[in-house]
Amino acid sequence: MGSTITEKILAAHSGEEQVRPGQFVMARLDLMLGNDITAPIAIQEFRKLGAGKLADAARVVLVADHGTPNKDIEAAEQCRVMREFSREHGVEHFFDVGRGGIEHALLPEEGLVAPGECILGADSHTCTYGAVGAFATGVGSTDLAAAMATGDCWLRVPESIKVIYRGALKPWVGGKDLILYTIGRLGVAGALYQALEFCGETIAALPMAGRFTMCNMAIEAGAKNGIMAPDAITDAFMHSVTSRAYQTMTSDADAEYARVVEIDCSKIDLQVSVPHLPENARPVGEVGEVRIDQSVIGSCTNGRIEDLRMAAEVLKGREVHPEVRLIVIPATPRIHLQAIREGLAEIFLEAGGALSTPTCGPCLGLHTGVLAKGERAVSTTNRNFVGRMGHPESEVYLAGPAVAAASAVLGRIAGPEELP
Amino acid sequence: MSALHGRVHRYGDNVNTDVIIPARYLTTSDVAELAAHCMEDLDAEFVKRVRPGDMIVAGENFGCGSSREHAPLAIKGAGVGCVIAARFARIFFRNAINVGLPALVCPEAAAKIQSGDELVIDLGSGRIENRTQGESYQAEPFPKFLQQIIAAGGLVPYTRRRLATR
Numbered sequence: 001m002g003s004t005i006t007e008k009i010l011a012a013h014s015g016e017e018q019v020r021p022g023q024f025v026m027a028r029l030d031l032m033l034g035n036d037i038t039a040p041i042a043i044q045e046f047r048k049l050g051a052g053k054l055a056d057a058a059r060v061v062l063v064a065d066h067g068t069p070n071k072d073i074e075a076a077e078q079c080r081v082m083r084e085f086s087r088e089h090g091v092e093h094f095f096d097v098g099r100g101g102i103e104h105a106l107l108p109e110e111g112l113v114a115p116g117e118c119i120l121g122a123d124s125h126t127c128t129y130g131a132v133g134a135f136a137t138g139v140g141s142t143d144l145a146a147a148m149a150t151g152d153c154w155l156r157v158p159e160s161i162k163v164i165y166r167g168a169l170k171p172w173v174g175g176k177d178l179i180l181y182t183i184g185r186l187g188v189a190g191a192l193y194q195a196l197e198f199c200g201e202t203i204a205a206l207p208m209a210g211r212f213t214m215c216n217m218a219i220e221a222g223a224k225n226g227i228m229a230p231d232a233i234t235d236a237f238m239h240s241v242t243s244r245a246y247q248t249m250t251s252d253a254d255a256e257y258a259r260v261v262e263i264d265c266s267k268i269d270l271q272v273s274v275p276h277l278p279e280n281a282r283p284v285g286e287v288g289e290v291r292i293d294q295s296v297i298g299s300c301t302n303g304r305i306e307d308l309r310m311a312a313e314v315l316k317g318r319e320v321h322p323e324v325r326l327i328v329i330p331a332t333p334r335i336h337l338q339a340i341r342e343g344l345a346e347i348f349l350e351a352g353g354a355l356s357t358p359t360c361g362p363c364l365g366l367h368t369g370v371l372a373k374g375e376r377a378v379s380t381t382n383r384n385f386v387g388r389m390g391h392p393e394s395e396v397y398l399a400g401p402a403v404a405a406a407s408a409v410l411g412r413i414a415g416p417e418e419l420p
Numbered sequence: 421m422s423a424l425h426g427r428v429h430r431y432g433d434n435v436n437t438d439v440i441i442p443a444r445y446l447t448t449s450d451v452a453e454l455a456a457h458c459m460e461d462l463d464a465e466f467v468k469r470v471r472p473g474d475m476i477v478a479g480e481n482f483g484c485g486s487s488r489e490h491a492p493l494a495i496k497g498a499g500v501g502c503v504i505a506a507r508f509a510r511i512f513f514r515n516a517i518n519v520g521l522p523a524l525v526c527p528e529a530a531a532k533i534q535s536g537d538e539l540v541i542d543l544g545s546g547r548i549e550n551r552t553q554g555e556s557y558q559a560e561p562f563p564k565f566l567q568q569i570i571a572a573g574g575l576v577p578y579t580r581r582r583l584a585t586r
């Protein structure tokens with residue numbers, strides 16, 4: 001019997017010929033990631049291990065992206081812990097303000113994740129890297145601490161769910177709509193402990209940006225990892241960011257799946273997930289009259305240049321509704337610069353939007369756009385839990401950049417077709 | 421492993437890490453500070469009601485959302501002796517085991533236990549006795565691999581031992 005791509009990567013990293021779902025393995029890690037929220041605890045636990053040094057400093061990546069540029073003294077202290085640790089242990093991949101940006105947009109851009117690799121991150125959206133055909137999963141700080149000391153990590157081999165996407169996409173519909181729709185179908189615990197393998201002709205035609213968006217939100221269905229088979233699009237992307245070699249793996253035709261789900265994409269409209277769970281997805285036309293106070297375009301889900309281009313296309317020559325605050329946050333400095341060069345920055349500012357430096361900021365209700373009591377936002381981020389972006393009585397509607405931009409203009413949740 | 425004894429705080433499905441410990445408190449890793457805001461956005465009265473040894477019982481997918489270890493740390497810091505759920509989100513479950521917060525999987529217990537019930541739990545066997553309702557339930561045993569980590573006293577001592585044998 002054959003193996004899935006996830007099983008193959010885990011087998012290759014644990015010295016096994018083949019692994020099966022349910023099996024526990026000690027997997028060698030190609031990359032270990034922490035950020036300014038999770039790394040300080042990991043560093044504290046790392047010290048308790050008494051290891052003295054990192055298993056391999058070159059495989060550790062630390063990114064200051066959540067509370068940065070330092071939102072207050074406490075956030076500044078957390079970044080200082082990471083910065084000093086990086087110097088002490090020779091962590092070259094420490095990304096500070098101005099050089100980094102949001103980790104899950106940054107690492108692929110830096111060529112730090114590649115097909116066939118096994119990646120562990122103390123951040124739940126580490127699953128993003130499945131888009132290049134890597135096994136990537138999120139853990140907590142203590143797991144990261146142990147991994148930094150040993151270079152490996154225990155993992156239970158997950159069963160896989162195969163999701164097959166067929167058909168052409170409607171205008172404006174992209175990766176975000178596909179994944180919101182999928183989470184709506186599966187539910188927020190629908191893929192708990194399992195691998196979500198996205199495939200089919202629609203995925204084969206989907207650009208990398210949309211692939212990253214989809215794998216990014218695999219965790220919102222409870223999945224351990226999201227993954228896509230590397231293809232010519234993946235190779236073209238990899239060659240644009242790195243010259244290093246990698247080993248491509250794909251699922252065997254006779255691999256076993258816990259479940260197969262088929263999705264006809266030609267019927268999928270622009271999606272919106274209404275409060276307070278990502279699984280509450282519906283076509284934008286069925287959301288009803290929902291007035292908004294804020295629109296956020298950014299995050300590790302939709303802060304890439306392709307997302308900003310889509311938003312700019314909607315906003316060009318238009319004005320943000322007088323009662324709405326539009327906040328646009330390019331995910332990395334490179335994307336920020338690109339947005340300036342392409343004239344997108346001008347479009348956002350002329351429309352009356354605010355353009356921020358790269359940060360997670362409002363996505364987790366930390367800063368740069370926190371919601372007040374009773375306020376409502378449409379956001380291209382990935383979670384709409386109670387209190388996620390601010391006051392526990394505020395509300396978050398998740399959508400892609402086209403809906404977030406059109407809603408900012410109209411002052412209510414709507415798709416771009418409704419614009420005059 | 422010792423027996424736990426306490427009263428239940430019952431919650432529903434998909435209790436996420438954003439309500440267990442809101443992000444606005446993540447700029448600290450001080451356990452007492454985290455504990456003071458435990459469950460704040462779901463149940464503001466929780467920290468006033470909770471007594472040492474109490475238990476949290478919840479439905480599906482407990483601890484879903486972010487990877488913040490601050491969530492099990494806040495719960496443990498608040499004095500909670502054990503969390504029982506129908507199922508846990510996987511990162512929360514790992515984190516709970518790693519920081520030494522017992523996390524028991526038991527759909528039957530999750531369905532039947534009510535707020536305020538008095539429980540006695542034998543962690544070794546996974547037996548949950550409900551003194552209020554006069555019932556008992558059996559939690560899923562931990563996989564062998566995890567038992568080794570638990571027996572070692574958590575991931576840090578387990579890893580320290582691994583490093584020593586290298």
Ligand code: SF4
Pocket residue numbers: 066102103104123125299300301359360363364381382
């Ligand atoms: S943008 Fe949001 S989801 Fe992504 S890493 Fe930052 S806080 Fe997490």
